[in-house]
Amino acid sequence: MPHLLLKDLPRYECLLEAAKELPGLDPSATEAFLHLLRTSDDAAGVTERNLTNHNISQGRFCVLMLLWRSHHPRAAKLLGAEDCCGPRTPAELADAAGVTRATMTGLVDTLERDGFVTREPDPADRRMMSVRLTAKGDKFLQDLLPGHFKVTASVMSSLTEAERRTLVELLVKVQQNVAALRRAKEEPAGAAAPI
Amino acid sequence: MPHLLLKDLPRYECLLEAAKELPGLDPSATEAFLHLLRTSDDAAGVTERNLTNHNISQGRFCVLMLLWRSHHPRAAKLLGAEDCCGPRTPAELADAAGVTRATMTGLVDTLERDGFVTREPDPADRRMMSVRLTAKGDKFLQDLLPGHFKVTASVMSSLTEAERRTLVELLVKVQQNVAALRRAKEEPAGAAAPI
């Protein structure tokens, strides 16, 4: 599950030493990069363990949350839905979750097997399915969420409000940079293709 | 591969709204938590794509790096080895990489199949194997590393040196907190068991 398979990060002095022999190694960038992945892994591990105790994976949990938003208008604010109708079809769910449709098929398969969701054919377009949260799935979420929020809050409990804001600002800077890098990489190919 | 299956994060105002209806939801903690996972996923995605282009996964790459350290004393500094001898057996590698031994067996399987490493039985203890980087594996790393460092540096290129230091400080605070939480969770059980 982890992104980074390196338990103990190298110390900064070691990176400085290593940079002498490995041209191209940027010590401060590498340090920040490794710490970002390590911390994220640790943090995700805490919440994931909580979810695992309830026999659910991160991916399945996310699908339930998305469906919950779709079927409970009051909850829509939680996940930032701009419109009132959230994702319901496998394709929409896959897009919202950032996974492929094939992956979403598998997630919905297991959720359906466990009785948390149902698949219903769309009467208008026979290609489409509509995924719906069952009462069991809804209750499961209701039971799970308080603990989930508690765990999430505990992970960040060592940072003050100001530190949290600073952290988010720095992370957003990195996110925007990564997004820009990706666009720069894709555009040369994307601009040439659609002739 | 991603930890967080949620493409678009909720806006902070939405979290504030949601907190009114969902007791226990800490808006600033949730925001920081989600941004941490999202950014880490994005950053890891960039380097992972680079590795994938070379037909290697994050996990296999990490094993190669660990072995490289073990067999190239000059490289030991890079990964922060305190002693001169790095991990060589599957168990040591699994421990250093933070995965199970079963997982390491699979990683070494594919690396051996591709000719990057070899397994040799330990003459002293016949339970043990010793994993060794081949010349092909060494060359592969030599070719890969410059690009890998370049990509890593580019991810962090939007932060100044001072911002990188601040980011690392905040991340370390979270790491230490998570480690403390984990110890607190494990000790009650761990203290009772070893009677």
Added chain:
DNA sequence: CAAAACTCATTAGGCCGCTAACTGTAAGCC
């Protein structure tokens, strides 16, 4: 010395990502 306990590596089976190929349906265009 022999049984018990431990350790090493592996295997078996499951979940969850992915890509690529496939089926069935809808829509656009002679």
Added chain:
DNA sequence: GGCTTACAGTTAGCGGCCTAATGAGTTTTG
């Protein structure tokens, strides 16, 4: 109408992660 194209969902197969169980070898201990 019939053809092509595009799209929704699924299937098949692979990689990598996990846990649990297994077989082989070592160490501990009575």
